[in-house]
Amino acid sequence: MLINFDAGPATLPRTVLEQASEAIRDYNSSGLSILEIPHRGKAFEAILEEANSLVKTLLGLGDDYAVLWLQGGGRLQFSMLPMNFLGADETAGYIESGHWAEEALHNAVLYGHAEVLGSSKEDQYRYIPDWGTIPEHLQYVHLTSNNTIYGTQFFRFPETDVPLVADMSSELFSRKLDYSRFSLIYAVAQKNIGPAGVTLVVVRKSMLEKQKRTLPGILSYKAEADNNSVLNTPPVFAIYCSLLTLRWIHSIGIEAMDRRNQEKADLLYTAIDNSKLFYGVARKEDRSLMNVCFRAHDDSHTQAFLDFARERNITGIKGHRSVGGFRASLYNAIGIEAVQQLVDALHAFEKG
Ligand SMILES: Cc1ncc(COP(=O)(O)O)c(C=O)c1O
Structure with a gap:
């Protein structure tokens, strides 16, 4: 899958x-x-x-x-x-x-x-x-x-x-x-x-x-x-x-779900904030726990990372057509392991 x-x-x-x-x-x-x-x-x-x-x-x-x-x-x-x-x-x-x-x-x-x-x-x-x-x-x-x-x-x-x-x-x-x-x-x-x-x-x-x-x-x-x-x-x-x-x-339980969603978002935002190739789009204090939007500093990395992620069975991370870049939606049904795989893909892409 x-x-x-x-x-x-x-x-x-x-x-x-x-x-x-x-x-x-x-x-x-x-x-x-x-x-x-x-x-x-x-x-x-x-x-x-x-x-x-x-x-x-x-x-x-x-x-x-x-x-x-x-x-x-x-x-x-x-x-x-x-x-x-x-x-x-x-x-x-x-x-x-x-x-x-x-x-x-x-x-x-x-x-x-x-x-x-x-x-x-x-x-x-x-x-x-x-x-x-x-x-x-x-x-x-x-x-x-x-x-x-x-x-x-x-x-x-x-x-x-x-x-x-x-x-x-x-x-x-x-x-x-x-x-x-x-x-x-x-x-x-x-x-x-x-x-x-x-x-x-x-x-x-x-x-x-x-x-x-x-x-x-x-x-x-x-x-x-x-x-x-x-x-x-x-x-x-x-x-x-x-x-x-x-x-x-x-x-x-909604409280456990809330904690899980915080953890997932923290994991991904930390990877993006520490990245040399990617950056988060939204103002930090307003960043969504559900839809994580980020971009590549160099536009040529956008399609390259979409392809790279797809080879690792990751899909659906293309940003909305009106804004471009990337968007990873971390709704309830996305587990922390899935987010970890995306983070691993970001790291691997960055290593080249
Ligand atoms: C926050 C929000 N409201 C409304 C809509 C529109 O929903 P629909 O396509 O069912 O009209 C969307 C669709 O993505 C949405 O994200």
Whole structure:
């Protein structure tokens, strides 16, 4: 097998792939494949109930939060959020820390007003911008807690009574945080949770009452919550795989996962910082534990190292097409041995 550092669709735990394969053949000895079970039947009801409960347990959240499994990816969340919670004459705050944050902002102005609270765009998003004092009139503040393309991460969050909304697509379940500070969290599955095709949304139930306009059910958080994410036919298999990953994370524990992720990132950043050929791109204090972005001082080393790594069965380390260089994504399912192999490859390449 290859060691896959891709930013997403990303590596899933081996045990999840094995259990998912078995479920495709025969789900729980039911005589039906997981691909064939009815979405309104008892078996899927049980999958949803366990998944929802594990999400809340892992995030330390109570029954004042609803867990939703939606379709349309991160991009639908960029517009669903303002569609639901931003009236035409109202304003929301956005922290512009990367491309995805910018996309979210562009969608907000289709429905209301948006104020940029801080931006690092002028410096190619190398750092997490300051946001200053949060104005009280805002309907919500949106941030992208981990910037997949640039390898930056928030390690502190705005102190405010304005509802906080976070796109945690490339980090959810990777670290211990006080998640109750957020009124809405969303994360596409294909990085740290499961296969593409489903997006996890965790929303404070009191937010659901604030819907600003009449919406078709499929675009309304409240309607999805009222129907337990089964308003239409949900992606049963993607949700089932997500449940398998959640069980795996739970068996390790979020604190242990957090420590493991720190160790992995330290190992790789230390190798990059000590390298003569490569350098880290993001500002040190904002460096992401999930997506490690680095570059070669000499451009001719970029393709050479990609080829060199591939010969060692390492794949998925090419930087996003908009920034180039390298990016190693160290999501939960990447073990420390995999990171060590990448570090060994860096050292071997450097020795020539
Ligand atoms: C932080 C973040 N948000 C949103 C997205 C967009 O997700 P999707 O392709 O599912 O729309 C990505 C994709 O990489 C991402 O990294």
